[in-house]
Amino acid sequence: MINLKCESISKHYNQPLLDEISFSFRGVGVVGLIGDNGSGKSTFLKILAGVEDQYEGKFDWNVGVRVGYMPQEIVGRDRLSGGQKKIEKLAELIYGGGYDVLLLDEPDNHLDFEGKDWLIEALSHFSGLVIMISHDRDFLAKTTKYVWMIEDRKVRTFPFGYAQYEKVYENEQVSLERLYALQLAEEKRLIQLVKDFRLRLAQGKVKPSGLRAMMSRLERHRAGMIKNPAERRETITIKSRIEGKRIKGKTAVLVKDMSFSYGNDLVFKGANLHMFVDEKVLMVAPNGSGKTTLIRLLLGDMLPDEGVAKVGVGLKVGYYAQEHFEALDEQKSALQLFMDSYPMYEYEVEAVLRQFLFSKQTMKTRVGLLSGGQKARLQLALFLYRKPDLLILDEPTNHLDIKSIVALENFLKEFEGSVLLITHDRELIEAVGGRVVGITDKKIKPVWKS
Known part of the structure; x- marks a missing residue:
């Protein structure tokens, strides 16, 4: 033991x-x-x-x-x-x-x-x-x-x-919210009584000791009040809107007869994937099968040996990298990264970062000193602010806390653009829905959800 x-x-x-x-x-x-x-x-x-x-x-x-x-x-x-x-x-x-x-x-x-x-x-x-x-x-x-x-x-x-x-925790929070509401109502009642006592004191109807006693009662009640449980339920605000007009039937992602190798290591052979605008595709292939390589090919960081791998013409792409060091300069603060990326005033950046639960202090802290989850939220904030038409997310729930994952689920369900999501989170797959594909035998194939 x-x-x-x-x-x-x-x-x-x-x-x-x-x-x-x-x-x-x-x-x-x-x-x-x-x-x-x-x-x-x-x-x-x-x-x-x-x-x-x-x-x-x-x-x-x-x-x-x-x-x-x-x-x-x-x-x-x-x-x-x-x-x-x-x-x-x-x-x-x-x-x-x-x-x-x-x-x-x-x-x-x-x-x-x-x-x-x-x-x-x-x-x-x-x-x-x-x-x-x-x-x-x-x-x-x-x-x-x-x-x-x-x-x-x-x-x-x-x-x-x-x-x-x-x-247990959910039931506890519901009970605490009820208790807080009762305590809040009692605080308002006592505040009104203090006001009444002040008025009656001015009219000579009560003694000063009576007002002091009522004020002490209010202070004791406030000292015993619980913290507002709603503050613990605070979660990130994830939103993004599509700026361009969506054309029904337009291609968002095209992989056509695509082959790619790292030297003698064959990763794809004749792979195909067609994804329409507004479509959500979830990829659940094993580690080492080529998911991140596919993303790099789609983004144009690498070229296929044969065939085509590209995103639709004119689409604005938002890419969420699996490794934060690929997307974030860890020597700068969240505030600096935003102002480097977008022509914004500092107060505007602060308003955006507050939606992703950044305090004044963490906004100005060097990124390298932030937690993995804080870096994940920062990366989400940066790439969603571009208002992309197509989201490409490589295991976005890594390092996110549970309430942020739930917020991401809800956002992806409601997002009006296209989503290519690589994940191994079973609950996220069920929540977001959409077509599920995998990588087997060097090809991209449909996967039936269990």
Whole structure:
């Protein structure tokens, strides 16, 4: 059995990130560590792994416990895809390390369906404790025995898995919203009573002590009021409108008898895909099959050896890259990147970034210091502001927190333009709908959803 005791753990980055975290845990199995982007999940995991030493407080594992850690971004052999690197590292940690505790930062990111199924099976056979950050709801529901949630700079622990957590937390929020409404109504009533007492004091009908007593009652009530639960439900505002006139039947993407190789490594042979304007196509092929290569061919970054790979004439393309370093200059701030990309005043940029949950401070923070989720939201903000006709998204849910993924789902369902979406998120596929294709035998073929 694994024991963990945390005492007054605090971490500050100019402002509090983690504040006086204290709790004890005893058990084995998989813990899902969840919370909003930028809430401190990765930092907390680093503290427990011993790779972050600038913090206050302390924690203790059992004597002799061996702890293995995997960060968000890992280095592997150059020819391996992001998912293949993850599998290689995970197999080493789970089967070959002799660890009692595994601390995994988004281990499911970049994994295809087969890779996720492998990881679910592997975790089920691990006899120790796993503390794992993930934003994939289906994956969390299938793996977790406990949930730890970072909220308001604290860690809340739940003695059950994610599927039950979702129901319990939703019911809790509904109850809190009702309580807050009652407290708000009582506050208004007390404010009115204070006003009445002031008027009656001026008329000589009450003593000053009566007004002071009523004001004290109001202050005590305010001190006991809960925080507005609606603020926790705040999510990013994703919207984009099509500027050009859409022509029914117009081609959005054309891949015709296309072949492509990296040297002697054949990736596509006679591949075909035709996508109309207004159509949504979801691609679910395995890692290493050529999905990102297809995008680069469509964008004109590379040329096919044979055939055609292009987007429709006159269409404005918005591309969301799987790796943020491909799209973002990490030496600049979010504010600077926006002003470099668009002729906008600073106050206009601030208004846009606030819709993507950026505070004044994070807007001006160097991108390299932002969390993976904050970088993901920034990339969404930048490419959607172009008002593209065609969205090409390469695994956009990687690093996004759950409420941002839900917002993205709703946006993609309602988006009036064309969408080519590469994803391994089962719930996103079901929510967005559309035609599903894969890559098999070097060709692009229809896939029947299960």
